[in-house]
Amino acid sequence: MFFASDNWSGVHPAIAASLNQHSQGAVAAYGQSALDRQVAAQFNEVFEREVAVYFVGTGTAANALALSAYNRPGGVVLCHAEAHIHVDECGAPEFFSPGAKLAAVSGAHGLMNSAALASKLAGFDPQFVHGGQPMAISVSQPGEAGTLYSAAALAEISQLAHQHALPLHMDGARFANALVATGLTPAQMTWQAGVDVMSFGGTKNGCWCAEAVVFFNPEQARQFPYIRKRSAQLFSKSRFIAAQFLAYFQNNLWLELAAHSNAMATLLRQAINSSPTSRLAWDGTTNEAFVIVPNAAAERLQAAGSMFYDWPVPDPADFIIQPDERLLRLVTSWSTSQQEIEQFSDFLD
Amino acid sequence: MFFASDNWSGVHPAIAASLNQHSQGAVAAYGQSALDRQVAAQFNEVFEREVAVYFVGTGTAANALALSAYNRPGGVVLCHAEAHIHVDECGAPEFFSPGAKLAAVSGAHGLMNSAALASKLAGFDPQFVHGGQPMAISVSQPGEAGTLYSAAALAEISQLAHQHALPLHMDGARFANALVATGLTPAQMTWQAGVDVMSFGGTKNGCWCAEAVVFFNPEQARQFPYIRKRSAQLFSKSRFIAAQFLAYFQNNLWLELAAHSNAMATLLRQAINSSPTSRLAWDGTTNEAFVIVPNAAAERLQAAGSMFYDWPVPDPADFIIQPDERLLRLVTSWSTSQQEIEQFSDFLD
Amino acid sequence: MFFASDNWSGVHPAIAASLNQHSQGAVAAYGQSALDRQVAAQFNEVFEREVAVYFVGTGTAANALALSAYNRPGGVVLCHAEAHIHVDECGAPEFFSPGAKLAAVSGAHGLMNSAALASKLAGFDPQFVHGGQPMAISVSQPGEAGTLYSAAALAEISQLAHQHALPLHMDGARFANALVATGLTPAQMTWQAGVDVMSFGGTKNGCWCAEAVVFFNPEQARQFPYIRKRSAQLFSKSRFIAAQFLAYFQNNLWLELAAHSNAMATLLRQAINSSPTSRLAWDGTTNEAFVIVPNAAAERLQAAGSMFYDWPVPDPADFIIQPDERLLRLVTSWSTSQQEIEQFSDFLD
Amino acid sequence: MFFASDNWSGVHPAIAASLNQHSQGAVAAYGQSALDRQVAAQFNEVFEREVAVYFVGTGTAANALALSAYNRPGGVVLCHAEAHIHVDECGAPEFFSPGAKLAAVSGAHGLMNSAALASKLAGFDPQFVHGGQPMAISVSQPGEAGTLYSAAALAEISQLAHQHALPLHMDGARFANALVATGLTPAQMTWQAGVDVMSFGGTKNGCWCAEAVVFFNPEQARQFPYIRKRSAQLFSKSRFIAAQFLAYFQNNLWLELAAHSNAMATLLRQAINSSPTSRLAWDGTTNEAFVIVPNAAAERLQAAGSMFYDWPVPDPADFIIQPDERLLRLVTSWSTSQQEIEQFSDFLD
Structure with a gap:
């Protein structure tokens, strides 16, 4: 993760x-x-x-x-x-x-x-x-x-x-x-x-x-x-x-690796979209997903060893983020596995 | 070479x-x-x-x-x-x-x-x-x-x-x-x-x-x-x-590789010292030899594919170099072989 | 002017x-x-x-x-x-x-x-x-x-x-x-x-x-x-x-010159405040006045040889400026005369 | 001076x-x-x-x-x-x-x-x-x-x-x-x-x-x-x-001032040339004179309030300077007076 x-x-x-x-x-x-x-x-x-x-x-x-x-x-x-x-x-x-x-x-x-x-x-x-x-x-x-x-x-x-x-x-x-x-x-x-x-x-x-x-x-x-x-x-x-x-x-x-990386991010975006508590801050098609998750979920994930960075909320923003939520940037790579995505999703909700 | x-x-x-x-x-x-x-x-x-x-x-x-x-x-x-x-x-x-x-x-x-x-x-x-x-x-x-x-x-x-x-x-x-x-x-x-x-x-x-x-x-x-x-x-x-x-x-x-490299340069310096037509411009103990060779020898070596650079004659210099001679810098490395040195020496005279 | x-x-x-x-x-x-x-x-x-x-x-x-x-x-x-x-x-x-x-x-x-x-x-x-x-x-x-x-x-x-x-x-x-x-x-x-x-x-x-x-x-x-x-x-x-x-x-x-310069700007600010068509964009106490004037007035002034620069409207601005108006910066100095201010005011309306 | x-x-x-x-x-x-x-x-x-x-x-x-x-x-x-x-x-x-x-x-x-x-x-x-x-x-x-x-x-x-x-x-x-x-x-x-x-x-x-x-x-x-x-x-x-x-x-x-300045340096060079103890390090035609004077003379001049700087002896130099001598740079200007030159000369010997 x-x-x-x-x-x-x-x-x-x-x-x-x-x-x-x-x-x-x-x-x-x-x-x-x-x-x-x-x-x-x-x-x-x-x-x-x-x-x-x-x-x-x-x-x-x-x-x-x-x-x-x-x-x-x-x-x-x-x-x-x-x-x-x-x-x-x-x-x-x-x-x-x-x-x-x-x-x-x-x-x-x-x-x-x-x-x-x-x-x-x-x-x-x-x-x-x-x-x-x-x-x-x-x-x-x-x-x-x-x-x-x-x-x-x-x-x-x-x-x-x-x-x-x-x-x-x-x-x-x-x-x-x-x-x-x-x-x-x-x-x-x-x-x-x-x-x-x-x-x-x-x-x-x-x-x-x-x-x-x-x-x-x-x-x-x-x-x-x-x-x-x-x-x-x-x-x-x-x-x-x-x-x-x-x-x-x-x-x-190079294109094959990038295709894999993008595909993993797409899986991640789909997982977020399916989550009842999380959502995409904005959509994308490359290997980065910008997601809004409950603080609690983010903390669970970090406790489980997942690594990611918080992302500054743009000003102005065209979305709303609650005080008990965090905006995260998730980046996939050529070596990201589908299993990592699934494991991440499991922690979300 | x-x-x-x-x-x-x-x-x-x-x-x-x-x-x-x-x-x-x-x-x-x-x-x-x-x-x-x-x-x-x-x-x-x-x-x-x-x-x-x-x-x-x-x-x-x-x-x-x-x-x-x-x-x-x-x-x-x-x-x-x-x-x-x-x-x-x-x-x-x-x-x-x-x-x-x-x-x-x-x-x-x-x-x-x-x-x-x-x-x-x-x-x-x-x-x-x-x-x-x-x-x-x-x-x-x-x-x-x-x-x-x-x-x-x-x-x-x-x-x-x-x-x-x-x-x-x-x-x-x-x-x-x-x-x-x-x-x-x-x-x-x-x-x-x-x-x-x-x-x-x-x-x-x-x-x-x-x-x-x-x-x-x-x-x-x-x-x-x-x-x-x-x-x-x-x-x-x-x-x-x-x-x-x-x-x-x-x-x-690291010390082993440097020792090899220095030793190869020592062989080179010895070969130069043994040569009737070449000589060291100055002595050394590391992996560089500065040698004075006849133009003809340098050209023979280059024709045979040897690679080295001419070195500017220092000013003032405490040695004499003739118009039909060149001052060369020869650098050995961890991968220099004794055979290369011998081959080089063969071309000298 | x-x-x-x-x-x-x-x-x-x-x-x-x-x-x-x-x-x-x-x-x-x-x-x-x-x-x-x-x-x-x-x-x-x-x-x-x-x-x-x-x-x-x-x-x-x-x-x-x-x-x-x-x-x-x-x-x-x-x-x-x-x-x-x-x-x-x-x-x-x-x-x-x-x-x-x-x-x-x-x-x-x-x-x-x-x-x-x-x-x-x-x-x-x-x-x-x-x-x-x-x-x-x-x-x-x-x-x-x-x-x-x-x-x-x-x-x-x-x-x-x-x-x-x-x-x-x-x-x-x-x-x-x-x-x-x-x-x-x-x-x-x-x-x-x-x-x-x-x-x-x-x-x-x-x-x-x-x-x-x-x-x-x-x-x-x-x-x-x-x-x-x-x-x-x-x-x-x-x-x-x-x-x-x-x-x-x-x-x-130095303080005397600055006092004169500030006073001249105060006169200018007063003149603007008295004008039926112009107004201060924001108030001040030093030797600069930021004023909103009708385009026509600005053009009259420039035709009469007055020198000043337009000023970019801040973003966000806490005032409203109309399309037929300009925001000007007016700077006075130690050598500005009361007469210049009066002459300027005369052109305003 | x-x-x-x-x-x-x-x-x-x-x-x-x-x-x-x-x-x-x-x-x-x-x-x-x-x-x-x-x-x-x-x-x-x-x-x-x-x-x-x-x-x-x-x-x-x-x-x-x-x-x-x-x-x-x-x-x-x-x-x-x-x-x-x-x-x-x-x-x-x-x-x-x-x-x-x-x-x-x-x-x-x-x-x-x-x-x-x-x-x-x-x-x-x-x-x-x-x-x-x-x-x-x-x-x-x-x-x-x-x-x-x-x-x-x-x-x-x-x-x-x-x-x-x-x-x-x-x-x-x-x-x-x-x-x-x-x-x-x-x-x-x-x-x-x-x-x-x-x-x-x-x-x-x-x-x-x-x-x-x-x-x-x-x-x-x-x-x-x-x-x-x-x-x-x-x-x-x-x-x-x-x-x-x-x-x-x-x-x-500008040319008049420079002519005066150069002329004053020429007077200075002449004074040096006439001195039995001092000499020019090298000649010149502009408003700088480079002179070799006995240490004693330099000290006398400085004691009298004359201002000048020592100049580093070039290496190599085409002149000889003794241990009891100093190489000075003397610069004249548009405001140098003939009297200053004469006063300087008087201190030389």
Whole structure:
């Protein structure tokens, strides 16, 4: 009953096997090995176009470094108020830029409202330097609330971005879950929808430590090799990331793992919906469920060793929560079992 | 015949096995798992005192973050002119501090001359802010030239550091090689010699990616959890580093691997000394050999697939090199075989 | 009819005269002259205690450098959503810290609500580095909306600050106006109310360019000489700032100028209150008036050469504004004349 | 007998008068006034081409901000080992970039040797990110040793810069002294010699506080308004700088003041040359003299109230200094009198 986060999970055996397989022999360091190149080419295939891909070690690094590639003095990154980059990265995006600001754009359930975004953008005036200048727009797909932008919504946002000559960044820490939930291809969800750069996450979905920054216009990556090195994210034995991605993509393992993870969350959502005392705070289709449960049930579950986190009630909220209830975030992963779900459900009522 | 760097080597089977062994099951993320704690405790044993240890992903991260923990406005880090932090990290120490300066202290063969250091320190005047202020002294053990500070030399430097109320940082990217070469214990080479903080490297000596910042006075680490997170070096599945260190320390594997690596370099140095046409530029006892070979020999070796890097001739140099000769750095590793050395020697003459 | 800002005004003749008087002769540079010391001592008298005072060139510098003296990794400065440091300084506080975040605390009319502040502070958890850590609380006195914290309100905020071991910073760009409006002494409004450091502004109130950072606990200023120099705010002919402050304080000129400025705003507020078509959006006692006027009146005024800025309608607002009305900010200064007010009033209706 | 620095001098009466003249009336803040525009246009005339000019408050700001306009990740600024930006600005250039490195290029008497520069540039390899990348070349004209690059030497350096696609920055803190000493026009000494951006200093030559960054290709200044604001160098009453420059340029006052200052240094150099016990360490033509005097003479002078600074003996030095001698830097200014020189000379022997 571990629903604290998908990064509590371990490593998929196929990925562990790939690591072992590439663990011996002398190969060029710092991303120059044949394996590094092979996996970089795989990213081209995954995205159906030439991309510039750079492995990094953490999702925070992927986000912060991707944004820093577009840094401007007095720069402001527009993102949702609940965005991971804004509330969960200890100021890394600001630090790496360095000195950028993050400005919150409102919107229900973790998704930026495009009208609110347009209004925010309109507020910047190049004749008024005091307010700074926008430098990028960042969306999370899925967002922190487990919800998804539609392809149309992404296109709307990217249109706004490009009208203002801004890049659109996508935080894809759980990108595979988004793909499976929407049925879109990687290309459709990114560059075809106007995304310029993304943080591509593998860690939460079965890898040890495999994250990448992907530029859809390689020209925009020209300074990135220096950015990555001076940011301490150029790994000498870079093949340890490459080997993970190799297995991750093989036979569509990544989509299979995400499908499992999403399916487990769907089971969980169904269980909640069937419960007489609990309910979903809002619905979802990826691997996160946001549920309102009686305090007593939550305590029973914790006493039984279940792990999960309380989630702050959004303000404004479009649901009502009672004083004797808690809002919980439940995250499933590639290694969540149906049995865990059932066990959890049993404790609910 | 791979002597380009010890980071071209792969992963020792015992370390790969440990990774596999800890790859399953849900455990707390971000360094809070039992395994993370167990390995942190191991560091206490290794150093025979309580230390504060923080895993990071790269040696550059370890160095830059360790130094940033002592940052001061207008701060200057004193290090050898050839120090890795000064010439090989793309400005990461300056970037993370942020805005610190590195000032070069002279000394033969990669080792700071303590008189030169004392003179440099004497040049700072708290009444004269224009010149900045010293913020740390950094030594590499072994240094870039494969040479070692004696315990006495370290004590002399740390005494200078502490007279000026400065921390002494040790870049221990090849710390195990230094221990084996000197016969000193980890404690003797660090805090007992006055070292305050070190970069503890495992990657070059048989790990995939296992580096740590070790504070010998845990009080000085108070802000480090935030430094690490905002620097994007807090790994969610931190146990993948812990599992490597676990095997690294078990049965003194780390010292065994370093002993092998040093022994291979000794064979190489002997082979060079026996060669009628080649010679050592300077001697050494760790896993690096700096050799002067005829251009023709170097070309023969490269044609045969041997990998190594040319090394810049120090200025001033205490040896003579002819126009038809090259200065090479040859690095051995835990996976270098005696056969590679013999093959290399055969090509020399 | 110049009500755009008090920084459109010029220099008071007594301050200009002081500059001239101290313009000749060779004196020590970089703040070491007798005049610099004399003026530093005057600050002690003004605040009735020993303070550490550092002249800087701009209000943005005063704010950003004062805050950077308390920088922490992952640090967050808590301030009102409309604070000058948050919306009007092009990211300077974030840049100089560097990498800090500013977090908005809500409250009516530019004043932080202390309950909202307490709740924000409670949200930080030292065990959860992802959210960063608070590093300072900053209040503006008067605030951007021309309103004032009472001594009791300041004490409440400083108590919260100190309970969380945080410094309280005061942006005193219009400090003299606040003193005159409240009748408090400089000591009462600052360190006696728990303020640790302030930005002391003279520029808007009759100087050319005279700003200072004042530490009420000089011990906290230990690193500030280096901060100021590396931030490019140590002026070689520092006496040009000292000479301004000398005259500024002489015979309480500063309070006299602020009293005039406030009185002119009171006249303006009275004129608005008397107007059948205009009204105050909210009341005030300092040198700013926030008024709602018919579009037509605003256009008449602008056609007649009057200068002022529209002000964003706060969200939420406790007043109603019609589509054919505009919210204006009108700022008076030491040089505003009664005649300007009358002329302005004549255009209103 | 004040020879400590030209920034110990006061303000020329014509400049003080201009300040007074423009001290009244309401005008647009933040550099938008008619006077600001008029002075900006004057810069075009001075340089015989359209330039983009930005007033700032200190020479350190001018240098640090100018360089930051060309910032690159892992960027390295090449400058002389004794450059003011390298040894006298408390790390401001590194801080504002932010995170850049300064690399010293050798050369006699404060002037970069172009062969040494070429060799340094050749050492950067775009395939090797570890070493960082060059981002700018910076020369001081005159340099810290009071010496001057010839137009030909500047052209040689700028050619190197542009071959490597790097901007050439000139630190012109004493630009007027250089113009007078060489007889070159402002255009000839800057953009016609390949300079891209300069720090234009007025403070040391009769102003209170008047410095500017001048871009010779205005296109390169596009981000500078934001750089200046977020760096806290946008002055609200910017006309106080404009008014100084207005008088500075009027009737070539600036060149007249510099001519006086240089002439006084020439008298000083002649006095030294006539002295039986003192001598010039190296010759010069601007307003600085570097002299070797007996300890006893230096002490006599200091006892008599003369102010000057000892200068570090360069390493290597092309002159010999005895243990009973001191190397002094003597700086004259627009306000130095012939009588001071004579008085100084009298104390020498």
